[in-house]
Amino acid sequence: MARRVADVLVDTLVAHGVERVYGVAGDSLNGITDSIRGRESMAWTAVRHEETAAFAAGAEAHLTGRLAVCVGSSGPGNLHLINGLYDCHRSRVPVLAIAAQIPSHELGTGYFQETRPEHLFAQCSHYCETVSQPDHMPRVLEIAIQTALARRGVSVLALPGDIALRDAVEPAAGSPFAQATPSLCPSDTELAALATLLDGAEKVTILGGAGCAGAHAELVQLASTLQAPIVHAMRGKEFIEYDNPFDVGMTGLIGFASGYHAMMNCDVLLMLGTDFPYRQFLPKDAKIVQVDVRGDQLGRRTRLDQGLVGDVRTTLRALLPRLTQHADDRHLRAALAHYQKARKGLDELAVGEPGKKPIHPQYVARVVNELAAPDAIFSCDVGTPTVWAARYLAMNGRRRLLGSFNHGSMANALPQAIGAQASHPGRQVVALCGDGGLAMLLGDLLTLRQHELPVKLVVFRNDALAFVELEMKAAGLLDFATGLRNPDFARMATAAGLLGLTAETPEQVGPMITRALAHDGPALVEVLVARQELSMPPTITLEQMTGFGLFMLRAVLSGRGDEIIDLAKVNLFR
Ligand SMILES: Cc1cc2nc3c(=O)[nH]c(=O)nc-3n(C[C@H](O)[C@H](O)[C@H](O)COP(=O)(O)OP(=O)(O)OC[C@H]3O[C@@H](n4cnc5c(N)ncnc54)[C@H](O)[C@@H]3O)c2cc1C
Numbered sequence: 001m002a003r004r005v006a007d008v009l010v011d012t013l014v015a016h017g018v019e020r021v022y023g024v025a026g027d028s029l030n031g032i033t034d035s036i037r038g039r040e041s042m043a044w045t046a047v048r049h050e051e052t053a054a055f056a057a058g059a060e061a062h063l064t065g066r067l068a069v070c071v072g073s074s075g076p077g078n079l080h081l082i083n084g085l086y087d088c089h090r091s092r093v094p095v096l097a098i099a100a101q102i103p104s105h106e107l108g109t110g111y112f113q114e115t116r117p118e119h120l121f122a123q124c125s126h127y128c129e130t131v132s133q134p135d136h137m138p139r140v141l142e143i144a145i146q147t148a149l150a151r152r153g154v155s156v157l158a159l160p161g162d163i164a165l166r167d168a169v170e171p172a173a174g175s176p177f178a179q180a181t182p183s184l185c186p187s188d189t190e191l192a193a194l195a196t197l198l199d200g201a202e203k204v205t206i207l208g209g210a211g212c213a214g215a216h217a218e219l220v221q222l223a224s225t226l227q228a229p230i231v232h233a234m235r236g237k238e239f240i241e242y243d244n245p246f247d248v249g250m251t252g253l254i255g256f257a258s259g260y261h262a263m264m265n266c267d268v269l270l271m272l273g274t275d276f277p278y279r280q281f282l283p284k285d286a287k288i289v290q291v292d293v294r295g296d297q298l299g300r301r302t303r304l305d306q307g308l309v310g311d312v313r314t315t316l317r318a319l320l321p322r323l324t325q326h327a328d329d330r331h332l333r334a335a336l337a338h339y340q341k342a343r344k345g346l347d348e349l350a351v352g353e354p355g356k357k358p359i360h361p362q363y364v365a366r367v368v369n370e371l372a373a374p375d376a377i378f379s380c381d382v383g384t385p386t387v388w389a390a391r392y393l394a395m396n397g398r399r400r401l402l403g404s405f406n407h408g409s410m411a412n413a414l415p416q417a418i419g420a421q422a423s424h425p426g427r428q429v430v431a432l433c434g435d436g437g438l439a440m441l442l443g444d445l446l447t448l449r450q451h452e453l454p455v456k457l458v459v460f461r462n463d464a465l466a467f468v469e470l471e472m473k474a475a476g477l478l479d480f481a482t483g484l485r486n487p488d489f490a491r492m493a494t495a496a497g498l499l500g501l502t503a504e505t506p507e508q509v510g511p512m513i514t515r516a517l518a519h520d521g522p523a524l525v526e527v528l529v530a531r532q533e534l535s536m537p538p539t540i541t542l543e544q545m546t547g548f549g550l551f552m553l554r555a556v557l558s559g560r561g562d563e564i565i566d567l568a569k570v571n572l573f574r
């Protein structure tokens with residue numbers, strides 16, 4: 001049988017090492033699904049919502065560094081991809097989305113399901129084009145793939161269903177060239193100026209982010225030379241925190257007090273491969289230097305005294321021989337001591353006394369951390385699960401951590417776990433889910449059974465959009481619109497073919513998570529956790545303090561004194 005355009009598409013993806021596509025079938029996709037049917041080299045990973053497909057592809061791309069693919073049928077099918085694609089694009093992971101389109105001869109007529117993918121996806125992609133005739137393929141596909149890989153982000157290819165089914169004109173693209181991995185180094189003059197600045201400073205603090213991946217040894221050596229504490233940004237956690245005697249935790253609203261103070265008390269802040277977004281947590285008086293592979297990132301979050309374009313590893317390798325060993329370690333020692341204290345404080349919150357309800361969510365996160373495999377892949381929902389992951393999941397260089405950290409979308413943990421498990425069949429994958437987050441894309445619980453993905457879900461059931469309640473309290477508002485009337489998630493999971501368990505008291509948490517982790521298949525452990533658990537920022541500003549007081553006042557005035565007692569019980573007298 002003659003090769004069709006859809007066959008050229010799938011052959012080209014296979015040649016680029018793509019092993020699966022995530023999506024929901026639809027008639028405009030028939031050419032593609034039919035081409036995948038019967039192939040051993042390409043799997044169709046059916047999900048229940050296209051947003052899940054995009055998140056799953058993003059997780060796979062994050063973990064492998066290679067291209068991952070999701071597809072959506074015309075109109076609503078590909079519109080559903082959009083939030084997940086925003087997440088992939090903002091996380092800068094290489095994802096190709098195939099947006100099937102209505103028949104090409106109907107374009108512009110207001111036809112059934114007609115939309116304009118070129119407009120819709122423009123903001124969440126580096127490349128977004130429509131295949132307008134068979135001989136457009138595979139060239140535009142190759143450009144889309146190359147752009148996603150080279151610029152790290154999303155490419156979208158709109159493909160009308162009729163064109164996918166036409167006879168191919170060109171053969172599939174051959175093997176791709178190796179992915180480029182250039183070393184990018186600032187100039188000698190720039191490095192000399194940086195060395196002079198650092199050598200002249202007494203108190204240097206490093207803020208490292210995801211751009212420090214692959215530069216762990218150089219980073220630790222730099223900190224040792226400068227006697228500098230290292231604060232990590234959230235996406236840098238998995239690459240920086242482990243085996244690192246200089247790490248003093250995270251900063252930011254959900255960070256550690258020690259991370260905050262190490263940054264606020266330095267003379268020079270050296271930002272390496274980070275796009276930490278919260279300006280209030282950056283020092284005002286220190287000199288600030290930033291190193292990033294992308295020049296357009298420099299100075300985006302704060303004024304800089306020096307900005308350098310370079311990759312962290314190459315830059316540090318070139319910088320280190322120019323530096324002298326710093327002798328004064330007072331700043332470092334103070335930051336480390338503060339970190340130990342902050343760590344101890346957080347660990348003291350992560351306790352569970354038998355029979356004592358409600359269960360502290362910190363305790364659940366600690367138990368997950370202790371019981372999970374040394375190479376587990378974690379995902380955490382936006383909301384308080386992100387807080388618990390940041391504070392209680394210990395990374396070790398083999399474990400990985402997925403979240404919707406830059407885009408900040410709820411409901412990411414389950415879909416990301418699907419992508420992680422599909423692409424890493426032998427690895428333990430654990431998703432920390434909010435009850436709000438899980439419910440949002442709940443349909444994809446069914447995907448775990450459908451594809452026999454042994455993902456373990458730990459649901460922090462607090463019957464609320466708790467993170468938003470915290471934000472409301474801090475803003476001096478009474479919480480409203482945040483209560484959740486939840487189902488019995490464990491029974492729902494059981495009905496969906498998962499092992500479903502509910503932990504109601506602290507002593508049940510460990511055994512149930514152990515059972516779930518050992519279970520040969522997907523499992524969900526619902527843990528009834530305290531709703532009013534506070535995750536206070538590392539430093540409380542006057543405004544926040546006032547807000548908190550105001551909340552109490554208003555709560556009492558509105559007759560909700562019981563809520564204050566509840567708050568106090570959980571947080572003050574524990
Ligand atoms: C509910 C919630 C609360 C949060 N609270 C916090 C918080 O309190 N603290 C916190 O830190 N985060 C927090 N986050 C996450 C935050 O929004 C950002 O996602 C995070 O701070 C960014 O981390 P990053 O700088 O490591 O990664 P990115 O934003 O991905 O930045 C990485 C940077 O490195 C550059 N880069 C990539 N590779 C290289 C290389 N090889 N060499 C040089 N540069 C390179 C990139 O161009 C980019 O500029 C929160 C998220 C959520 C959802």
Ligand SMILES: Cc1ncc(C[n+]2csc(CCOP(=O)(O)OP(=O)(O)O)c2C)c(N)n1
Nearest residue numbers: 383384409410434435436437464465466467
């Ligand atoms: C798609 C989306 N909708 C709304 C929000 C705003 N938001 C941020 S956190 C959060 C609450 C999350 O609730 P849940 O998943 O139950 O976790 P919890 O904080 O209660 O532990 C909400 C509504 C968001 N980030 N993303």
